[in-house]
Amino acid sequence: MKLQMVDLVTQYGRFKDEILAEIGRVLDTATFINGPQVAELARWTEGYLGCKRAIPCGSGTDALQLALMALGVGPGDEVITTPFTFVATAETIAILGATPVYVDIDPVTFNLDPALIPAAITSRTRAIIPVHLYGQPADLDPIFAIADAHGIPVIEDNAQALGADYKGKKIGALGRVGCISFFPSKNLGAYGDGGMVVTDDEALAEQIAVIANHGSKVRYHHDLVGVNSRLDTMQAAVLKVKAPHLDGFNARRREAARAYTERLADVPGITTPAEAPYATHVFHQYTLRSTQRDRLARHLTTAGIPHMIYYPVPLHLQPAFRRDGIGPGSFPETERAAAEVISLPMHPELTTEQIDRIVHPIRAFATAEVGS
Numbered sequence: 001m002k003l004q005m006v007d008l009v010t011q012y013g014r015f016k017d018e019i020l021a022e023i024g025r026v027l028d029t030a031t032f033i034n035g036p037q038v039a040e041l042a043r044w045t046e047g048y049l050g051c052k053r054a055i056p057c058g059s060g061t062d063a064l065q066l067a068l069m070a071l072g073v074g075p076g077d078e079v080i081t082t083p084f085t086f087v088a089t090a091e092t093i094a095i096l097g098a099t100p101v102y103v104d105i106d107p108v109t110f111n112l113d114p115a116l117i118p119a120a121i122t123s124r125t126r127a128i129i130p131v132h133l134y135g136q137p138a139d140l141d142p143i144f145a146i147a148d149a150h151g152i153p154v155i156e157d158n159a160q161a162l163g164a165d166y167k168g169k170k171i172g173a174l175g176r177v178g179c180i181s182f183f184p185s186k187n188l189g190a191y192g193d194g195g196m197v198v199t200d201d202e203a204l205a206e207q208i209a210v211i212a213n214h215g216s217k218v219r220y221h222h223d224l225v226g227v228n229s230r231l232d233t234m235q236a237a238v239l240k241v242k243a244p245h246l247d248g249f250n251a252r253r254r255e256a257a258r259a260y261t262e263r264l265a266d267v268p269g270i271t272t273p274a275e276a277p278y279a280t281h282v283f284h285q286y287t288l289r290s291t292q293r294d295r296l297a298r299h300l301t302t303a304g305i306p307h308m309i310y311y312p313v314p315l316h317l318q319p320a321f322r323r324d325g326i327g328p329g330s331f332p333e334t335e336r337a338a339a340e341v342i343s344l345p346m347h348p349e350l351t352t353e354q355i356d357r358i359v360h361p362i363r364a365f366a367t368a369e370v371g372s
């Protein structure tokens with residue numbers, strides 16, 4: 001089998017009959033918008049995360065924007081988050097006229113370093129967004145303690161870690177509100193875009209649902225300016241089939257990660273990912289650090305091994321998000337991570353034989369480096 005970062009074709013083969021039957025039901029009934037599968041997936045999400053409300057929406061990016069809008073974030077406001085994340089986290093803050101205020105990461109977990117948050121809080125701080133990067137929960141308790149002390153809501157960006165535990169509890173709805181992405185390559189992926197907002201706050205849930213539906217509770221009556229963000233029924237149909245298997249997918253990811261780490265832990269110049277004592281990591285990505293990252297990447301390209309850099313340029317150094325006084329050196333751990341990380345193929349279908357093929361050229365590279 002050809003090596004790939006993510007193997008959605010093999011996975012489709014496992015669920016093909018069920019998925020086609022469920023999509024068939026959508027077509028047969030022409031329930032393209034808000035069909036029954038959409039509500040079923042919302043109820044599944046509530047049960048899975050143990051939260052009061054799940055509001056379906058168009059994407060993980062929309063979920064973040066809806067959460068920020070419902071919390072009233074707007075021009076002049078500040079939102080604290082990590083510069084080492086996918087652009088959507090900061091983009092949704094900026095699109096509302098607010099300013100992303102970055103805090104550097106913990107070099108071991110790649111997630112927000114809670115100790116650095118207090119210094120970033122001002123009278124304009126309206127929310128804190130920890131990102132559970134690569135599938136590992138951020139250290140939430142100290143973040144909640146700081147947020148509670150200042151009366152600031154926490155929005156979990158849970159696009160990459162659906163199913164992960166923090167101190168024995170499923171993350172996602174532990175903060176005031178959580179945001180899920182069903183992008184195809186995420187741990188629970190649709191066959192297009194999709195997202196979900198989750199919360200225990202009924203009033204906030206109501207507000208999110210209204211904003212997602214053009215600011216309307218009663219059709220053609222608009223109480224506020226909203227957006228159009230829906231989970232497509234076809235996507236909900238696909239997700240409905242895959243959702244009961246999420247824990248199984250995550251278990252397979254964890255097994256693959258263990259197999260990688262067994263084979264790479266002793267390799268000089270390579271740091272394998274660490275699982276924090278408070279977390280169950282669901283390995284959306286298996287991400288190494290290498291002090292020779294760019295040369296290792298070229299070596300893997302030559303050897304035909306897929307790999308990706310998540311993310312090569314921190315958000316504070318992106319032209320779109322540049323701010324006066326914040327440049328290279330502002331967030332040293334983030335910048336070092338951006339220069340050192342490299343992610344290997346990771347998906348539930350990965351076999352031990354494939355892992356051996358991926359690891360071999362990495363070990364060979366390290367041996368050649370030591371010898372040279």
Ligand SMILES: *Cc1c(COP(=O)(O)O)cnc(C)c1O
Nearest residue numbers: 059060061086088159181182183
């Ligand atoms: C994928 C992702 C998003 C956005 O989700 P989409 O469904 O692609 O819009 C947001 N934040 C993080 C950390 C992500 O990985």
